[in-house]
Amino acid sequence: MRMFRSRTTRAVTAAVAVGLIATGCASERGKDGDKGGAKDTFVFAGAGDPGSLDPALASDGETFRVTRQAFEALLEHEPGGTKLVGGLAEKWSSNPAGTVWTFNLRKNVTFHDGEKFNAAAVCANYDHWFNWKGTYQSSAVSYYWQAIMGGFAKNEDPEAPKANYKSCTAKDENTAVIEVDRPSANLPGGFSLQALAIHSPKALKEYEKQAASGKGDAITYPKYSQEAGTVAGTGPYKITKWNKGNKEVTLTRFDGYWGDKAKVKNLVFRTIDTEEGRRQALQAGDIDGYDLVSPADVKTLKGQGYQVPTRDVFNLLYLGMTQEKNPALKKPQVRQAIAYAMDRENIVKTQLPEGGKLATQFMPDTVAGWSDKVTKYSFDTDKAKQLLKAAGESSLKVEFCYPTEVTRPYMPAPQDIFELIKADLEKAGITVVPKPLKWSPDYLDATEAGACALHMLGWTGDFNDGYNFIGTWFAEYDKQWGFKDPAVFAAVTDASKQVDPAKRVASYKKANETIMAYLPGVPISSSPPAIAFGKNVNPPKVSPLTQENFAEVSFT
Structure with missing residues (x-):
């Protein structure tokens, strides 16, 4: 989930100042406290707004976090x-x-x-x-x-x-x-x-009376999906209000739920688009929990008594290469040189939370189909220089796009990671031309269109099948990568057609070996993203798929 292309642009970043948000909800929570007794509202902060109250029209994690409760x-x-x-x-x-x-x-x-x-x-x-x-x-x-x-x-x-x-x-x-x-x-x-x-x-009959309109990123979503009142599921909560001005969605416990009833009556999802803003809101008591905790804040928050569980690893960060954008990238030796030039272990040690892992292929080792026999590219600046010289590209110059105004589970600090990779490439003799772009829609549009020679992106899995990772990128020609290699495409698609689970996993291993021998890009790391909760919260079980069930939440 949480797609990296323009299909995620519906997760709009907050435009309201964090200070204003904190001020408004502080007075609101004060009223809650005046009532005495158990709290009946749990407030959770995400990094972006949902795009739709109908999950069928969405593809981003912020939307699904909300709709999954309903x-x-x-x-x-x-x-x-x-x-x-x-x-x-x-x-x-x-x-x-x-x-x-x-x-x-x-x-x-x-x-x-x-x-x-x-x-x-x-x-x-x-x-x-x-x-x-x-x-x-x-x-x-x-x-x-x-x-x-x-x-x-x-x-x-x-x-x-x-x-x-x-x-x-x-x-x-x-x-x-x-x-x-x-x-x-x-x-x-x-x-x-x-x-x-x-x-x-x-509800479906009401949906069918309306229509989406527009094209590309100028799409108008149907009214029913943009305000509460029509959508109806079977979950433990029902969606009752979407206050777009305050960047909040409110859900209320559904007492007719078939399973265990939600422990807290009201559930509010609020958008605070900066890591610092989310942390300060938790520390001020304005929210009860938040996602995408900065690795640097984990130790601090734990020391202050907050609960900061980390999810198991189920994502991947990679350096993408668009061969059609820069012809030099069509040369295998150049792609290999870039891989050898990168000190990816340093990125894991300095930029990721404890438990981060170096990636050797385009899926984490928690996914069935991961192979221990792929071609590996260890950090070796001298070898990178030799490969560039052999390819006739000793003076290679390459544009490198990186995203701004974003935090992703697999990429906690985009600019810091970019600066480390840039420094490594320059040590190998590669001239890097930085191109910062706002995550949504600029960066997503540019990478989807193949407009960036080098770029950083990633993926959090939807379910545990190898095709959900490598099939997303390498089953067929994709502008993001800009290459056509029948062996890679066939290896991935052939694996996906295997009905027998054991044979499918074996085929995924071979596909990973084929992909890493060709090297369309460089897998960097997998990260266990942290999620924070207040001192008085009994949190839900955290999910490697970021599929937390907030009906499990209660207050101590």
Whole structure:
């Protein structure tokens, strides 16, 4: 999740000064304290605004953090882990070919608007997405549907992929059967995505009265997705208010929830777009928790009595190379020289929290398919110089884009990391031309369009399958990388077609070995992002997928 391309531009950064936010909520929390007794509102700060209250239209982590509390998918992940477990489906199975998926659904589940959850509701959702038209077919709007299920009943967008979704059948009240044309490595993991969470059929009918409009980054999202009142899921909280002026979304406990009821009545997500601002708000008592804690603040906060758990590693930071932007990068020796020139171990030691790891390939070692036999590129400035000389590029000059106004789980301090890499490359004789760009939309647009010769990006996995990492980048030609290598593409796509799990993992290992021999870019590191909570909070289990369930939160 948390896509690195322009599909993430809906996570708008806050424009309100942190001081004003802190002042406003301090008085509000004061009123809460005057009531006496247990607190009934938990306030959590993220780094960006959600883009939509309908998760099907989103692809960014800030949106999913909010919607995950209100919507549930057929499958989920075990609390604190990456193992798939039942969600709205208690059990699931597939035919040997991996093309027919049967879900045995939970009984006595009710949507926030009173509608009953059943197999017909599941099919209504999948058919709703499959029949999207117009702007809804833009990858900026329906990225995850296209990534998991392909295109639509009738593709209007020439860039839309071939549809893989075939049908959904309500076999009986509590059994839904979803068929696809071809087996996919994205299943069953894709059934756990927030973008494919289940909505009330009544709400879907209201959704269909509205339409998204526009193109590219000038997209207007339907009204229902931009204000509370229409969207309805089955989760432990229901969305009751979106105050865009104050950068806040409010959710209220759903007392008709089928499972364990939320322990705190009200849940508020607030945007504070700087690390320092989030930390100061926690220390001032204006919020009860926040995400993306600066590594430098972890020790300080713990010393002050705050709770700062770290998630398990499930992400990747890499240096991307766009070969079509700079012809020199088409030479294998140049790409290898850049890899050898980088002291990536130093980045891990100085820029990442404790538990950060050096990356040897384009997936973390916590993902099935990681290989210990890939070609490795250790830090060696002299070897980098030799390779540049052999390639006839001893005076190489390269533009290097890096993002500003952003913090990501895999990239806690973009400019600091950039400066370290820049210094390493210059020691090897490479002239670096810095190009700072605002994260959204400038940086994301530039990297998607292949406008940056060198750039830093990353990924936090959606589910534990290797294709969710390497398939994102190397299954086919991508402007971000600007290369066409049949061996790389075939290795990745062939692995994704393996139905047998053991054979698939073996194929992923071979694909990783093929990718690192070709070296389209340089994997840098994997980081365990920290999340902070107040001294009086019983926090939720933290998730390597950043899928925390805030219904677990309570106050001491």
